[in-house]
Amino acid sequence: MSFGLHRLMPRRTTVEAWLLLLPSVVLLATFAHIPIVATLIDSFYSTPRRNRPAHFVGLDNYRDMVADPIFWKALINNLIYAAGTIPAAVAIALAMALFVDSRLPGRSLLRMAYFTPTVLPMIAVANIWLFFYTPGYGLLDQIAILFGGHTTNWLGSQHTALAAVMVVAVWKEAGFFMIFYLAALQQIPPDLREAAAIEGASRFTFFRRVTWPLLMPVTLFVLVNAVINAFRTVDHIFMMTGGGPDNATNVLLFHIYEIGFKFWDQGAATALTMVLLALLGLLALAQFLFAGRKVHYQ
Amino acid sequence: MSRIEVEHLVKDFGGRAAVNDVSFSVERGALCVLLGPSGCGKSTTLRLIAGLEEPTAGRIVIDGRDITHLPSKDRRIAMVFQSYALFPHLTVAQNIVFGLEVRGVARAERDARLGKVAALVGLSEYLTRKPGQLSGGQRQRVALARAIVSEQPVCLMDEPLSNLDAKLRQEMRVEIRALQQRLGMTMIYVTHDQVEAMTMADQVILMKDGAIEQAGSPVDLYQAPATVFAARFVGAPPMNLIAAAGPEPSVVTGVRAEDMRLAPPTGNGADAEVTSIEYLGADTIVGLRRSDDGDAILVRVPGRASARIGERAALAWDPAHEHRFDRASGRRLSAFPPSTDRSPA
């Protein structure tokens, strides 16, 4: 009797589990997995033209991509963009969270102020910064002139354009990440700080030995998001530079858009997409493998 | 010489005094219990001594050194928090030696002290666990070990046992008291549980509304409560207050449950009706109600009581066991006759 039950129970629960998972599996498959596989297949086919349907070309699309200097320019730009914006956004978010977590007057106003950029659509953010960067009468130049400096074409110069769009991304993201850090900071019981103070720990020691390790799960979460955003958010590049000047602000996704929807080269665009996906997958995996072990989850 | 002296300590929170002119001193190596109901200012007093709050007024002196405005870390104190305040991401060993590490104690000495303290509190087998993998009692021991390992002369404890179950609480009471005596620590121990105060303390400071109600040994508090509040707060069951007993209406008379006897009913108006019977094994608490007042009177009867609910009985006691209080001020009128050899319950 009990033998029979034992054999029955696991199967029943497995079936139920799968049934419960089914809706999300269907949705994920329809909108994520199947398109990815379709894209992968497409990347081995030529771009269909009016008089020439797509045909299998093997790795030709990838070979063309590697031979294209603009691809390399976009990839390197994107890596610089990621390497610059991610640490800056995370560090500023943490600093802001630590600051508004302390007992200072008017902190709720400050929290709101820090969070505002997050609520604004990227298009609006780009507009604001377009004004800041406008040569001659933009905010930055007005300040520069006030102090006897000269005007700078921040977005028009190859040397400054990428940095300029990176600043916008950091400005937009830091407030968002701050909210996660702030929530985590408020989860840390205040008596930990008191216990550490009695034991003789300075504020810095407490941060290094207690706060920072306890924030690790949030840091990991924020990092994963920041990495994805660094390869995904291109709205402001459309608005502010259009990838220019001379591809100085061209990044992978923007490049994919141009290849796919301006030049209608589906083969090349799908190959590029696969590269971007592989890159993101590898980065996420690396983060979990590297950080996952060190993270203390409550 | 007094080890800890607290002089006219005041702490205001937004105009309300949580601690209001509190003064006491604790002898070297003594265990002093701050006792009182929730919200009476015990924790605030302790936190003032720990340097976690700034006093509004007053002075705190430890061993002749005025520490009133020193940072916590320079006060040479250790503290056990009610929540234990363990670092959840550190192992038991790392939690215990956290302070030693911060203070730059050499590794060899750290390890030696860790080993000794872990053995002392029975944690040797759990050193590599995280607090989340421990039971409540074990976490309590980690907090205790962290306080002991620092070898500070003064140890402060804020309701350290309140999160434990009754059986464990009793074990830990004995254990903490033994450790305190063995290590010669001067300890201030906060609790709302009068049993902890009675069983552990050399000296009890009973607080009410931010002020000291009575200070003395457990025996003093039990045998000669200074106020009605003290009489009712210390001892279980609380002292019976008998209204309008005797000729003076301005006097409240108190008699402890064990000083009362049940006598055959006399038939006059002084008889009471049995309304509850609580069998405790060694004795029984019989609750009675007199028709003319509302409060139940509790009588401790040895063994099993023969009384039944609904029966009537007369209450009797030796006048020598009466505690007399002024009705208006609640203060004690008579000194308790020093005749007893009872130990506190």
Ligand SMILES: Nc1ncnc2c1ncn2[C@@H]1O[C@H](COP(=O)(O)OP(=O)(O)O)[C@@H](O)[C@H]1O
């Ligand atoms: N940080 C604080 N801010 C304002 N009021 C407080 C604060 N801490 C304690 N109090 C008040 O002071 C009184 C005494 O509190 P506390 O010392 O914690 O009592 P106990 O430990 O005896 O239960 C309470 O009325 C409490 O509300």
Ligand SMILES: [Mg+2]
């Ligand atoms: Mg308290």
